[in-house]
Amino acid sequence: MEIFAENVLNKLIANGFYLHKLFKSSGFLRANVRALGLTLGVVTVFFDNIHKYKRHLANQV
Template sequence: MGLHIGTKQARVGVNDTSASGSGSGHINLNMSGVELLAGLLAGHRKNRLQSTSHTRTPLSSPPNKSHIEGYVNFLGITNKHDTLNILLEYGFTSHKVLKLSGLLQSDVRELGLTLGVVMVLFDNVA
């Protein structure tokens, strides 16, 4: 798309000849139209860059601390005191242990945790 700026008008080349009534393949814009177009394009680019950065980051993430207490607090488990006691009693000091491929949800469930708590613990491990 070529932009030819004169003193008071700009000609923007387009590939589609049906874009203008004369079939010339050009749209005539005055300077305020060019400024409007430039502003829209700049805003579109800015929004695209911002939306790209938002899609790459999760809505929320576990705490940077790897200890299990921070993870349980992050999850908002209602009975966190009992949940923490059970996890710590069986050696779960880090939420990262829940990512291990050999650890099954059924094994953790047998420790005395509810199914809902076990599912939340496993589903939110990053």
């Protein structure tokens, strides 16, 4: 699992994904992220969990 997560992270970084907020953008399509070679499940998790991650970050302050 760790290698899988590292591969996903490397794909995102190589394509300019440095901020979690990109997954919140209304003009940003899941198809664009899928085109990076990520599975539908991984892409869905990114888009569905953006609000949970923002709450997590807010609680860290």
